[in-house]
Amino acid sequence: MAFFQDPPRLANAYLSDPLLREHLARALSGTLPEAEPELEHLGELAAGRLFAQQAAERHLEPRLEPFDAWGRRVDRVELTPLWREAAALAARHGLVAAAYERRHGGASRVHQLALVYVLEPSLDVYACPLAMTDGAARTLLDAGNAALVARALPRLTSRDPARMWTSGQWMTERTGGSDVSGTETVARRDGEAWRLHGTKWFSSATTAEMALALARPDGAPAGSRGLALFYLETRDEDGSTNGVLVNRLKEKLGTRKLPTAELTLDGALALPVSGLADGVRAVAPMLTVTRTWNSVVAAAGMQRALALARDYARRRAAFGAPLARKPLHADTLAGLEAEREGAFLLAFRAAALLGRAECGEASDAERLALRAVTPLAKLTTGKQAVAVASEALECFGGAGYVEDTGLPRLLRDAQVLPIWEGTTNVLALDVLRALAGEGTAEALAAEIRRHLGDAREPSLRPAIEAARGALERARAWLAETGGPAREAGARRLALTLGRALELALLISHAQWCLDRGRGPRALAAARRLARHGVDLLAAEEPGPEELALLAGTAADGADS
Structure with missing residues (x-):
């Protein structure tokens, strides 16, 4: 009888993760019974139907339609079926909303990001637009612009899939990434509003309904202090584009399900979020949120890679015994698990400090610590995520290098985590x-x-x-x-x-x-x-x- 290797399988992503369950027992204490049924449901969904759908859509990628059949500029991006389902799931389960409803008080961020942690590895990087949506909600609230809060916040934090908006974060230009001082996008006054003109080199939320963008108002001084933060909606009431042209989708090493685009702002109608200067300072709350998401997604990716590697070690026999019973292989997995547990706890400590600060429950020392813990968590877990994914692929031998197995995606998608929201060196500074x-x-x-x-x-x-x-x-x-x-x-x-x-x-x-x-x-x-x-x-x-x-x-x- 011919031999065929069993592929790795997943168990319930919540029930099979003792560290997650232990941590939530500590962090949520009396409110965990309320949260646990949903986590169990999402854990089964992530390990079952969504994981299977992810494998079935392995070859699908988003597609740009710049024109309709009659030559009109439409700039539509066709998303994968899983991404469309992810949008509905994210709304219904409050992957953004949970942080703002505060049903768990200062631990609401822990609860919210636990939901993300369980689901995200099966959602093809849909956490990216969700993180920026969460960051936009926080930025608007902290800026105190009542009109924009009233307009956007109910949509950004909605649990209704038909009503929920996502938001982009349009900072990066051809002149550089984290150094925004050379931003070339200009803002010109148009009555009570402004028109933005320029190019955004990376947009990872191309299909979002709104965005926060840096631009330099006419006459503003050079450098980062002359930049202002603007709010814009990507389409007009009739569905036509608001001066936002999609030049092309990026060809990337990983996160290929995520439609990352180069955009031209051709007179996009926009409103200042908080004055006409110090836009970099105004966007700081966005970065605190997105860097925390980055840390949690890094920990989630490590857990997914290890869950698959552990299951495979029980199924794969070599030299007379399962890999799980080989001392060297067991030692390798143990080392990866230690890194994963440290990364998880650091990511969720950053989340806990953020949640306590938002709810006014943080001590003075915790608020000060948050300023350092956020970049520390992002840079440390980002580097660990790549190392763990690389070792986990090696645990599968040649199968880890073959696209049909779906395993190489784990490493490709992990590689972006030390880059997004500030590289390791930028965050170290x-x-x-x-x-x-x-x-x-x-x-x-x-x-x-x-x-x-x-x-x-x-x-x-x-x-x-x-x-x-x-x-x-x-x-x-x-x-x-x-x-x-x-x-x-x-x-x-x-x-x-x-x-x-x-x-x-x-x-x-x-x-x-x-x-x-x-x-x-x-x-x-x-x-x-x-x-x-x-x-x-x-x-x-x-x-x-x-x-x-x-x-x-x-x-x-x-x-x-």
Whole structure:
């Protein structure tokens, strides 16, 4: 009889994830019974019908129709069936709305993003427009523009699929990504409104009903301070485009179900969100939200990759036994699980701090810590997501490299996570700026120490010392390092602090699990994460000559 390898299968994405269930038992406590039936339902949907539909639509991609049959410019993007279903699911289950309804008080962000975490790996990156929609709602609320809030917020946070809007975030131009100071889009007054003219190089919410865009009002000074944040709706009441032309859809390494476009704004009618300057500051709440989503999506992608790899290890026999019983393979999976658990807890700590701040429940120290934790969570989990996806694919051998299995998508889609919403280096510099703010470094240190202080289990002592040592090394480095060396080491500093906080959170969670008879899994994960390394500042700092030589920027001998 011929041999055919069984493909990996998924179990209920909520019930099969003990870390998620443990964390929600802690974070939601008395309100979890209300939330759990929906999470179980979505977990079954994600692992069952949606996962099968995702596989069936493996070859489908969005398609741009710039003109109708009679030559009229329509710029319609045809979405995949799963994306159309994702839009309805997102509305009905409140993947944006839950954060603003606040049924769980300060823990509402945790509840909202738990729903996202369970569903997103089966929704072909629909989290992207949802994150920007959530960020737009937060930005409009924080800006205090009553007319725009009244107009847009009920739609952005609606649970009615026919009424809910998504929003774009149109910042990036040909002049650069995170450096928006060279923005070329101009805004010209037209009565009480404005008209936008320019090109947006990346738009990942091309089909959104509205967008927030940076533009420079006529006569405004150069640089980022001369930019204003504008609100625009992408189509007029009759459905015609509001001066928004779709030049083309991007050909990307991954996230290929997501219609990312180059746009021309050809007199798009828009309104200022908050004055005619300081638009970068006005959009900051958007970035806090989208970076938190990015972290949670990174953790969700790691869990999906590992769930498939673990199931395959039980089904795949080699050299006389299932892979799951091979010590080296089991060791590999254990290492990936430790990284995944640390990333999950860091992402959801960022979500918890955001939710508490939004509801007025955060302490002064928590509000300060949030400023550093958000970029730390995004950059740390983004790098982990790529590494875990790569290793998980290797667990499948050649099958992990074959498109028909659907597995390569896990790695391609993960690769965007360190790039979206600020690259690792951009966010590392943001961490430096945050830590320079009054009280922020102290608040972050207190956050790490508080979680370490929860532990009493003696076998956690080496992990506690690893996290504490990394924190103290980072604090000493900050105090002693300046000039170019400070910028050159920003990534190592940020990853050290991010991993130290992950380890502290995992140690605290391990103690909670032990205290409640939930087993030693989290303890083992904490010990393993500590062994992987936390302190990236331990090595000798490279000098400027070494940096120039290795980076190929030395004045002499660069090509040798």
